[in-house]
Amino acid sequence: MYAQMVKSTGKGLVAREDMSFEDRAFQDRIDAGEKIEPKDYMPDGYRRNLIRQIGQHAHSEIVGQLPEGNWITRAPTLERKANLLAKVQDEAGHGLYLYCAAETLGVSRDEMTEMLLDGRMKYSSIFNYPTLTWADMGAVGWLVDGAAIMNQVPLQRTSYGPYARAMVRICKEESFHQRQGFHIMMAMVNGTADQKRMAQDALNRFWYPALMMFGPSDKDSVHSAQSMAWRIKMNTNDELRQKFVDETVPQAEYLGLTIPDDDLQWNEDTGHYDFTEPDWAEFFEVISGNGPCNVDRLNARQKAWDDGAWVREAMVAHAEKKAARKQAAE
Ligand code: BYC
Numbered sequence: 001m002y003a004q005m006v007k008s009t010g011k012g013l014v015a016r017e018d019m020s021f022e023d024r025a026f027q028d029r030i031d032a033g034e035k036i037e038p039k040d041y042m043p044d045g046y047r048r049n050l051i052r053q054i055g056q057h058a059h060s061e062i063v064g065q066l067p068e069g070n071w072i073t074r075a076p077t078l079e080r081k082a083n084l085l086a087k088v089q090d091e092a093g094h095g096l097y098l099y100c101a102a103e104t105l106g107v108s109r110d111e112m113t114e115m116l117l118d119g120r121m122k123y124s125s126i127f128n129y130p131t132l133t134w135a136d137m138g139a140v141g142w143l144v145d146g147a148a149i150m151n152q153v154p155l156q157r158t159s160y161g162p163y164a165r166a167m168v169r170i171c172k173e174e175s176f177h178q179r180q181g182f183h184i185m186m187a188m189v190n191g192t193a194d195q196k197r198m199a200q201d202a203l204n205r206f207w208y209p210a211l212m213m214f215g216p217s218d219k220d221s222v223h224s225a226q227s228m229a230w231r232i233k234m235n236t237n238d239e240l241r242q243k244f245v246d247e248t249v250p251q252a253e254y255l256g257l258t259i260p261d262d263d264l265q266w267n268e269d270t271g272h273y274d275f276t277e278p279d280w281a282e283f284f285e286v287i288s289g290n291g292p293c294n295v296d297r298l299n300a301r302q303k304a305w306d307d308g309a310w311v312r313e314a315m316v317a318h319a320e321k322k323a324a325r326k327q328a329a330e
Contacts, residue, residue: 013225013226013229022041022043023043025041026041026042026043026046027229027230030159030229030230030231034159035159035160035161035164036159036160036161037161037162038104038105038161038162045226046230046232047105047106049223049226049227049230049232050102050105050160050163050232051102051105051107051112052121052223053223053227053232053233054098054101054102054105054160054163055098055099055102055107055112055115055116055121056121056122056123056124057098058094058095058096058098058099058102058112059095059112059116059121059122059123060123060124060127061091061092061094061095061098062091062092062095062123062301063123063124063127063297063301064091064123064124064126064127064144065088065091065092066127066296066297066300067127067129067130067131067136067140067293068084068087068088068091068131068137068140069088070131071084071131071134071136071137072084072085072088074134075134075137076134080137080184083180084137084180087141087176087177087180090173090176090177093173094166094170094173097166097169097170098163098166098170099112100162100166101160101162101163101165101166104162110312113301113305116298116301117298117301117302117305119289122287123297124213125209125212125213125283125286125287125291126144126147126209126210126212126213127293127297128286128291128292128293128294128297129205129206129209129291129292129293130292130293132205133198133201133202134184134188134198135184135185135188135195135198135199135201135202136202136205136206137181137184138181138182138183138184138185138187138188138199138202139181139185139199139202139203139205139206140181140206141177141178141179141180141181141182141184142178142181142182142184142185142251143181143203143206143207143210143248144181144206144210144213145174145177145178145181146178146181146210146244146247146248147210147211147213147214147244148174148213149171149174149175149178150214150240150243150244150247151213151214151240152167152170152171152174153171154234154235154240155167155233155234156168156171157231157234158231158232158233158234159230159231159232160232182251185199185255185257186255189255189256189257196256199255199257200257200258203252203257203258203259203260204260207259207260207261208260208278208279208282209278210244211241211244211245211275211277211278212278212282212283212286214237214238214240214241214244215237216237216280216283216284217237217238217277217280218236218237218238220280221236221237224236224237242272242273245264245272245273245275246272246273249264249273259275261275261276262276263275263276264276
């Protein structure tokens with residue numbers, strides 16, 4: 001039901017016999033595990049879907065700098081400040097690799113930014129939640145980067161070469177991010193009673209938003225079937241969410257923290273934890289623009305875009321001057 005509320009270019013799977021000759025040959029390359037490179041033939045839908053996913057991913061990295069950047073000046077020690085600064089800078093780098101990967105598909109970074117600002121493109125729901133205390137820096141690193149790694153490690157094997165290669169470096173850096181978050185949580189839970197309470201409060205607020213990062217449940221996912229057939233996505237949303245829960249629960253236990261889900265329990269038969277699904281109505285509200293920080297986040301991106309206009313204009317003017325000088329010399 002919710003999937004209908006989502007603005008989407010998603011289409012049903014095309015049966016092999018209904019594919020054009022080129023599309024069938026393309027699907028054979030995908031099925032054989034070959035990488036698709038920018039100048040290779042690709043169906044329009046593959047290109048559009050990749051631009052959508054990589055572009056949204058890039059925007060998420062850039063918008064993702066905002067909730068953490070907010071804490072750089074308030075980090076409790078010089079070491080924590082240096083670590084957080086490095087992490088936030090890494091996110092900028094991730095955004096740039098991903099914009100470059102999307103550009104190989106024939107869309108410019110400026111066009112993608114315009115689409116973000118006018119609502120045609122999304123960014124991850126998680127960044128529409130506020131970071132209220134220093135413990136949130138721990139929870140974001142541990143849970144948000146932890147969820148990002150779970151989603152992104154398989155994307156290193158995605159079918160589109162430039163995307164897969166960008167993911168290799170991104171995943172290495174995300175591991176450092178996850179550890180720095182867990183390290184902050186360790187310090188908080190081993191600190192005073194108030195600090196431990198702050199850590200628990202951060203976990204309480206970030207648990208469900210982190211589970212939402214994997215996208216709607218499989219029955220409401222519009223893109224999964226086609227994206228998996230094209231190996232743009234390697235796993236379903238629910239598979240990765242389950243994997244994240246299974247790996248994170250023991251980490252919470254190690255920290256002495258309680259996952260805010262009374263029904264969470266190990267299921268001997270399935271070999272997985274049973275857990276309560278996120279509130280999907282909240283998720284769809286957030287991705288429709290009505291989360292706690294959506295307006296602030298987009299205003300910040302709009303301001304950065306407006307403030308940077310003179311740089312973009314100066315670069316174009318410089319390139320034009322250089323080209324004119326070269327032409328005059330010839
Ligand atoms: N937030 O058909 P579905 C990070 C949208 S941040 C917002 O299942 P798909 C990091 C979806 O776009 C992590 N929207 O979609 C950075 C679609 O709407 P449209 C970023 C969401 O694409 C800084 C609709 O819901 N990672 O790394 O098959 C600091 C239906 O969904 C979300 C990536 O982007 C969401 N959570 O699956 C720390 C990874 N979920 O587009 C960390 C790459 C769904 O039709 N992306 N929607 O209007 C993916 O793997 C997939 O795009 C998703 C969603 C699993 C996210």
